[in-house]
Amino acid sequence: MINQNETPLYDALVNNKTKHPISFHVPGHKYGQVFSERGKEDYSSLLSIDATEITGLDDLHAPDGVIEKAQKLAAHYFNSDFTYFLINGTTVGNLSMILSFCVPGDEIIVQRNSHKSVLNGLELAGAKPVFLGPVFEEDTQRHSKITLHSVQRALKEHPEAKAVFLTYPDYFGRTYALGEIIAEVHAHGLPVCIDEAHGVHFQLGEPFPSPALKEGADLVVQSAHKMAPAMTMSSFLHVQGERIDQMRLEHYLQVLQSSSPSYPLMASLDLARSFLAQWNHLNKQQALTSIQEVRQVFASYEEHWSVLPLSPYDDPLKMTLQTKRNSGYEVMRVLEKMDIHPELATSDQILLIFGLAPSVEIHELNQRLNKVDSQLKKSNNRATINVDQLSFPEIQILEMAYSEMQRTPAERVNWSEADDYVAAEAVIPYPPGIPLLMKGERITDDHRNRVFSLIKQGARFQNVAIEKGIRVFKGE
Ligand SMILES: Cc1ncc(COP(=O)(O)O)c(C=O)c1O
Incomplete structure (x- = not known):
């Protein structure tokens, strides 16, 4: 009989700790006894469970003990056939999923607005991506979902594709009718991989959108650390059905993940799964009531933003403010100045x-928002809002194959000279980490204008000195 209250991996670590083991093995901090005095207080409780693969604590790369048990409990809770614990986030899940499907030159159908880890996975695999352009949604004012029509077209035009790779939900928690798309892909005999980085809690049922596994996905990766209470970098990777070569998937997981996986991270997955499994009606009421209160507080500052309403396709754990007078970046800067920290701005x-669970003290929030209000009243500046003018083709392939890019020398040029060259680096505002320009895509005026407009507004990029220029392939 499976009991979701159990946390076998976490319990094994606590049990080990209570024996006060004399450690003649790594890690060098010896359960916290040898550590910088400066950080000892903050780290000590965590270091006491920061063990390694000693007898009784199993091995992530060949589990047959407490890790296997913990993964089985997770598989049972999420209704998967098999669940893996990941210690390098959804990033490593995305890389491994793609590598498990594609050898160099293989086509794979991929949503254009994917996280950069998906693009990196395509490049590592030497795959030939067929990108599906997201459509602009009036109610959210964003490019988000892809359509059944675009999937049907891609399947027809690229019958050799090995898989379809989608993101669900988007960063803002918006979902779409995934089930009908998966059914269509399955009818063509292909598997569907889902980056569900932001949807681990969909397993809790209404009012959350339906989880990707329930919609029929074959492989699903979820950042447990994003929307469930797990430690940063911990994720679940779920397998469902017969379309997956699990041995190949496991091969890439052990290629890409550390041979010394963190036990605090893995145990936090065990605890997070148990937390989700025990989340009951009362917890739901408390969380939703608190969210409603916070939404009302924000809604009362209507001069500066509107709070976008939730549709059945939206995750109620996400709240989007549509700014009215100042750009999102400017408003976020003022909020941060008052120690209110949003996830991201566009x-x-x-x-x-x-x-x-409730975590916001309403009185405190109101006091800080009052100060935000006064600041914003001083700096209202409508002119700086410059919204998303890009549009994406329904189906797009890169100008150069990844193998060709590897052989072609790249050079950095000023933006004024970059037009019509193929980009040798992606341009990705971070967060949300979704590419504005992909490596291998031809640079146009639109890209340049958008990059400069974002820089002006205060967006952050991970590219070195992006304002000065971009790396391009000159010899193509
Ligand atoms: C849609 C999406 N996929 C994947 C990732 C990467 O996830 P992780 O941070 O767990 O590696 C992110 C991170 O922001 C994301 O937003």
Whole structure:
């Protein structure tokens, strides 16, 4: 009989700790006894469970003990056939999923607005991506979902594709009718991989959108650390059905993940799964009531933003502010100055994320927002809002194959000279980490204008000195 209250991996670590073991093995901090005095107080409780693969604590790469038990409990809770614990986030899940499907030159159908880890996975695999352009949604004012029509077209035009790779939900918690798309892909005999980084809690049922596994996905990766209470970098990777070569998937998981996986991270997955499994009606009421209160507080500052309403396709743990007078970046800067920290800003929106239990003190929030209000009244500046003018083709392939890019020398040029060259680096505002320009895509005026507009508004990029230029392939 499976009991979701159990946390076998965490319990094994606590049990080990209570024996006060004399450690003649790594890690060098010896359960916290040898550590910088400066950080000892903050780290000590965590270091006492920061063990390694000693007898009784199993091995992530060949589990047959407490890790296997903990993964089985997770598989049972999420209704998967098999669940893996990941210690390098959804990033490593995305890389491994793609590598498990594609050898160099293989086509794979991929949503254009994917996280950069998906693009990196395509490049590592030497795959030939067929990108599906997201459509602009009026109610959210964003490019988000892809359509059944675009999937049907891609399947027809690229019958050799090995898999379809989608993101569900988007960063802002918006979902779409995934089940009908998966059914269509399955009818063509292909598997569907889902980056569900932001949807681990969909397993809790209404009012959350339906989880990707329930919609029929074959492989699903979820950042447990994003929307459930797990430690940063911990994720679940779920397998369902017969379309997956699990041995190949496991091969890439052990290629890409550390041979010394962190036990505090893995145990936090065990605890997070148990937390979700025990989340009951009362917890739901408390969380939703608190969210409603916070939404009302924000809604009362209507001069500066509107709070976007929730549709059945939206995750209620996400709240989007549509800014009215100042850009999203400017409003976020003022909020941060008052120690209110949103998840991210775009030109005209700000995303705030709630947890699964109340964590905001309303009186304190109101006091800080009053100060935000006064600051914003002083700096109202409508002219700086410059919204998303890009549009994406329904289906797009890269100008150069990844193998060709590897052989072609790249050079950095000023933006004024970059037009019509193929980009040798992606340009990715971070967060949300979704590419504005992909490596291998031809650079146009639109890209350049958008990059400069975002820089002006205060967006952050991970590219070195992006304002000065971009790396391009000159010899193509
Ligand atoms: C849609 C999406 N996929 C994947 C990732 C990467 O996840 P992780 O941070 O767990 O590696 C992110 C991170 O922001 C994301 O937003």
